[in-house]
Amino acid sequence: MLLKLAWLNIWRNKRRTIITATSVFFAVLLAIIFRSLTDGIYDNMIHNVVSYSSGYLQIHQKGYWDEQSIDNTFEEDEQLYQELLKNPNVTHLIPRLQTFALASYADKTKGVLILGIDPTKEKVVNNLHEKIIDGQYIENVNENAVVLGEGLASQLKLKVNDKLVFLGQGYHASSAAGKYKVKGLVKLGAIELNNNVVYMPLKQSQFMHGAENRLSSISVMLDKTKNLEKLKQSLQKSIDPDTYEVMTWKEMMPEMDQFIEADSTGHYIIIGILYFIISFGLFGTLLMMIFERKHELGILIAIGMKKRLLATILLLESILISLIGCFVGIIAGILVVKWFTINPIHLTGEIKEVYEDYGIESIIYFSSQEKIFIVQTLIVLVLSILLAFYPGYKVMKLKPVEAINS
Amino acid sequence: MAKTIIDAHNVSKTFNPKTVPVHAVQNVHLHIEEGEFIALVGPSGSGKSTLLNMMGGLDEPTAGTVFIDGVEITKLSENKLIDFRLHNIGFVFQSFNLIPVLTAKENVGFVLQLQHMSKKEREKRVLNLLKEVGLEDKINSKPGELSGGQQQRVAVARALASKPKIILADEPTANLDSKAAANLLDIMAKLNKEEKITFLFSTHDQRVIKKARRVITLVDGKIDSDVEQSPT
Numbered sequence: 001m002l003l004k005l006a007w008l009n010i011w012r013n014k015r016r017t018i019i020t021a022t023s024v025f026f027a028v029l030l031a032i033i034f035r036s037l038t039d040g041i042y043d044n045m046i047h048n049v050v051s052y053s054s055g056y057l058q059i060h061q062k063g064y065w066d067e068q069s070i071d072n073t074f075e076e077d078e079q080l081y082q083e084l085l086k087n088p089n090v091t092h093l094i095p096r097l098q099t100f101a102l103a104s105y106a107d108k109t110k111g112v113l114i115l116g117i118d119p120t121k122e123k124v125v126n127n128l129h130e131k132i133i134d135g136q137y138i139e140n141v142n143e144n145a146v147v148l149g150e151g152l153a154s155q156l157k158l159k160v161n162d163k164l165v166f167l168g169q170g171y172h173a174s175s176a177a178g179k180y181k182v183k184g185l186v187k188l189g190a191i192e193l194n195n196n197v198v199y200m201p202l203k204q205s206q207f208m209h210g211a212e213n214r215l216s217s218i219s220v221m222l223d224k225t226k227n228l229e230k231l232k233q234s235l236q237k238s239i240d241p242d243t244y245e246v247m248t249w250k251e252m253m254p255e256m257d258q259f260i261e262a263d264s265t266g267h268y269i270i271i272g273i274l275y276f277i278i279s280f281g282l283f284g285t286l287l288m289m290i291f292e293r294k295h296e297l298g299i300l301i302a303i304g305m306k307k308r309l310l311a312t313i314l315l316l317e318s319i320l321i322s323l324i325g326c327f328v329g330i331i332a333g334i335l336v337v338k339w340f341t342i343n344p345i346h347l348t349g350e351i352k353e354v355y356e357d358y359g360i361e362s363i364i365y366f367s368s369q370e371k372i373f374i375v376q377t378l379i380v381l382v383l384s385i386l387l388a389f390y391p392g393y394k395v396m397k398l399k400p401v402e403a404i405n406s
Numbered sequence: 407m408a409k410t411i412i413d414a415h416n417v418s419k420t421f422n423p424k425t426v427p428v429h430a431v432q433n434v435h436l437h438i439e440e441g442e443f444i445a446l447v448g449p450s451g452s453g454k455s456t457l458l459n460m461m462g463g464l465d466e467p468t469a470g471t472v473f474i475d476g477v478e479i480t481k482l483s484e485n486k487l488i489d490f491r492l493h494n495i496g497f498v499f500q501s502f503n504l505i506p507v508l509t510a511k512e513n514v515g516f517v518l519q520l521q522h523m524s525k526k527e528r529e530k531r532v533l534n535l536l537k538e539v540g541l542e543d544k545i546n547s548k549p550g551e552l553s554g555g556q557q558q559r560v561a562v563a564r565a566l567a568s569k570p571k572i573i574l575a576d577e578p579t580a581n582l583d584s585k586a587a588a589n590l591l592d593i594m595a596k597l598n599k600e601e602k603i604t605f606l607f608s609t610h611d612q613r614v615i616k617k618a619r620r621v622i623t624l625v626d627g628k629i630d631s632d633v634e635q636s637p638t
Contacts (some may be wrong), residue, residue, distance in 0.1 A: 001516075001519050005505070005507070005508075008507035008508070009507055011507075012506065012507060136592050261505070294507065296506070299497075299499060299503060300505070301488065302462070302464055302491065302497050302499075302519060303491065303496075303497055303516075303517055303520075303564070303565075304488055304489065304491045304493070304520055304521075304568070305487070305488070305491025305492075305520055306485060306489075307484075307490055309520075399465075400464045400465075401459050401465045404464075404499060
C-alpha cells in the first residue's frame with residue numbers, strides 16, 4: 001500500500017518528478033563517465049609504468065628489496081613459473097636480472113643500470129621494441145648486443161653500432177666485465193630510466209655477472225588489477241615463503257600510489273560538487289512535496305494514519321524518484337562507457353606528444369569496472385534517503401489541526 | 407438507557423496563552439449519547455471547529471477532560487490517539503478530504519487497510535458502503551472525476567468504514583450546492599436513523615440545522631443553548 005501510494009504520488013506532478021529524476025540521471029551519468037575516465041587514465045598510467053619496471057606484483061628473493069645486490073638473486077626455476085601461472089589472473093611473467101655497473105665509451109664513464117631481459121617477453125608487455133628511435137631491437141636472450149636509453153647514449157656520446165665496455169661486480173664478489181655492441185637506442189618517458197638504462201639479453205647478463213640462471217626478480221602482469229593485496233597473499237601462499245617474497249607495485253613505488261591518491265582527491269571534490277547540486281534539486285522537490293500536501297497529510301493523520309507511515313511514504317517517494325534517475329543514468333552510463341571502451345580516445349597533436357614524452361600511451365581508455373556503476377547508484381540512493389529525513393522529521397512534528405487548516 | 411459516546415468536562419482551549427490569549431472554547435461540558443444527530447452551530451469564530459477538533463482528539467484542550475466511549479483521550483499518547491481515532495472516530499472535513507491519487511473504492515478502503523483488514527473482507531465492505539452513499543457506479547473514479555457532493559459522500563463512506571463510535575463533520579456542506587447538501591444530509595440522517603450512527607457536525611447552514619435533532623449553539627466559546635428539536 002505504501003509503495004503504491006508513493007508511486008502514485010510522485011506522478012501527481014509529472015513535470016517536477018521528471019525534472020528531478022533528470023537531474024539525478026545527469027548526475028549519475030556524469031559521475032560514471034568521470035569516474036570511468038579517471039580510473040581508465042590511472043589504470044593505463046599504472047600499466048605503463050609497472051610494465052617497464054616492477055610489474056603489478058613482483059617475486060624476488062626474500063631480503064632483495066632491502067638490499068638490491070646481485071648476491072640476493074635467486075635461481076630461475078621452471079616449477080616456480082608453473083606455480084605462478086596456475087593463478088588465472090596472471091597473464092605474463094617477466095624475468096629480469098637487475099644490476100649496476102660502470103659503462104665506458106671512449107673517454108666517458110658512467111654508472112648505469114643493466115636490465116637483463118627476455119626481449120620477446122618485454123616486447124609483449126611493454127612494447128619496448130616500439131620505443132626504438134635508432135638501430136634495432138635485440139631479438140633473443142643470447143644476443144651479444146645491448147639497447148640503451150637515448151639519454152644515456154647522448155651522455156656517453158655514442159651511436160648505434162659503437163661498442164660499450166661494462167665493469168661491475170658479479171655474483172659472489174666475482175668481477176663482471178664485457179664489451180657489447182649497441183644495437184639500438186630507445187626513448188623512454190621516465191627520464192631517469194632514459195638516462196641510465198642498458199637493456200641486455202638475459203643470458204648475456206647472467207653470463208657477464210657469473211650468475212648463470214639467476215634472476216633478481218620476476219615481474220607479474222595481471223588481467224584484473226584490483227584486489228592486489230588478496231592476490232599477493234594467494235601467490236605468496238603458493239610459493240615457498242622462506243625463499244621468495246611477493247610485493248605489490250604500491251609497496252615498491254609508494255610515490256606513484258600517493259600521487260594517484262592526491263590527484264583523486266581533486267576528482268572527488270568535483271563529483272562532490274555534482275552531488276551537492278543534485279541534492280539541492282532533490283531537497284527542493286521533497287520540500288515541495290510536504291508543503292503542497294500539508295492539508296492532505298493532516299487529513300491522513302486525522303483519519304488514523306501513523307506519522308511514521310507517512311514519513312515512510314515520503315522516503316519511498318524520494319527513493320523512487322532517485323531510482324528512476326539512477327536506473328536510466330546507469331543504462332546511459334553503461335552505453336557511453338561501453339562505446340568508449342570499444343573506441344578509446346586517441347589523442348592527437350601536442351597532448352599526444354606530451355603523453356609520449358612521459359612514456360605513457362597516448363590513448364585514453366575508459367574503465368568499465370562494475371564497482372563504478374554500483375558505487376554511483378548507492379551514493380545517490382544514500383543521498384536521497386538522507387535528504388528524505390528532513391520531510392520525515394517535518395511529518396513527525398506535524399500537528400493535524402494546523403496541517404488540515406493550512 | 408443509551409450509551410454515552412462523548413463526555414467532556416470543563417473543556418477549554420486558549421490560543422497564544424503567553425502573548426495575546428484567545429479563549430476559543432471556555433469551560434464546555436458536553437454529553438453525547440449513542441445515536442444522536444447533533445448540529446453544533448454558532449457564528450464564525452465561536453469555537454465550533456475547535457470544540458469539534460478537541461472532541462475528535464485532533465487538538466489538545468488547554469484544560470478539561472474528554473472521554474470517548476469511556477476512554478479519556480486527553481491522556482493518550484500521540485500514537486495511541488492516532489490509533490484510537492482510526493478505530494473509533496470518523497471524520498468528514500469541509501473539502502479536499504480525499505487522497506487525490508486513489509479511486510473512491512481505494513479511498514474508502516484505505517482506513518480498512520490501516521486496520522489490516524483482509525482484501526476480500528475489505529472489498530465487500532467498501533462496496534456496501536459506497537452503495538449506501540449512492541456511489542456504486544463511481545467506485546473506480548478518482549476524486550478529481552467526482553463532483554463536490556460526490557466527494558463528500560465518499561468521505562462519509564470512508565468515515566463509516568471503520569465502524570466508528572461517532573462521526574465528526576466540520577461544516578460538511580460548506581462547499582456544496584443546495585441539492586448536493588440536501589442529498590448528503592439525507593444520507594447522514596438515514597445512516598443515523600437506520601444504523602444508529604452518532605453524528606456531531608458543525609455548521610451554520612440553516613438547512614442542515616433543520617435536519618438535526620439536537621442543536622448546540624456556541625457563542626464566544628461557550629455553550630449558549632443546547633436544545634432538542636424535531637427535524638424537518
